[in-house]
Amino acid sequence: MSVSWFLVVSALVFSIGAAGVLTRRNPLVVLLCLELMLNAANIALIAFARMWGNGDGQIFAIIVMVVAACEVCIGLGLVVAIFRRRLPIDVDEIRELHG
């Protein structure tokens, strides 16, 4: 398989994720769509690692996974905090981050 096929899949998944971030209002689903975009970047990184034949791109992909895990952790913590304060779970309503 040529590497460009994987890049096309990566571009498609990234675009779908971007469309989801723009259209959905539930912060949980927005976080899921951010995961899609990060995973699209991961496919591209690993495809390029295969193209060059060395493992650096795979290291980058693992670091991206670490960052995604941190982002999920903080994002879900925010969602739980919003839920506890009886605020509407809607990204259009949560405009300001007062503590």
Next chain:
Amino acid sequence: MSEVFFFIAAIGAICGAVGVVMVRNPFYAVLALVFHLLSLAALFLLLEAQFVAAAQVVVYAGAVMVLYVFVVAYVGAAEPSRLRAPVSAAQRALAVVFALALFVELSIAVLGSALAALDTGGPTVGATFGTPQQIGQLFLTRFLLPFEVASFLLLIAAVGAVVLARRRGGIHEEEAQRLSVMDFSRPLTTGTMAEAVGAPLTRGAEPRTLGAEPEDADRAPTGGGGW
């Protein structure tokens, strides 16, 4: 043969991604993302990234998605009443147009790049390519600093999540009645080591016996909450 696997995995990944965006119920969106991640792990295997594929399945589709499922189960019950009307059709159409433009742009960037190796399957690699051995060697030699920074980042994220999701706004009912260690400590003047060295008695002259009501029992617990 690898072409067949590629198309199965790629179609699965794209269908999973579309499902995440389209499905109304957040729980099904999480399940669609799990399907998407498993398909991506198959794609990683086709690219000879065995360790990353295994980490994707175990860490991502396993641990991180369990976290999502927990939060969706916690939050999702109240969702229909607290989530307002869905986005307007104009905004949705605009988002689709933007996504298509983004895809065209990325495709132009890929096709227009002068990388001749894009149309090949990549060079032949050794048997250790993408194995835990190679990843571990790279992490502990060339990429030692990112490795350590990643561990700090995870620690900070864990602490931040605890701080964000903690209970705040005063002491709750059940916490106010919780017994503290001081309720079971010895009465004063009954031979503790502090008295033996002549430390001042700080808790009043009369000995406090186990089970006695403390003086400030009726004071309402008005803790400010927070740190």
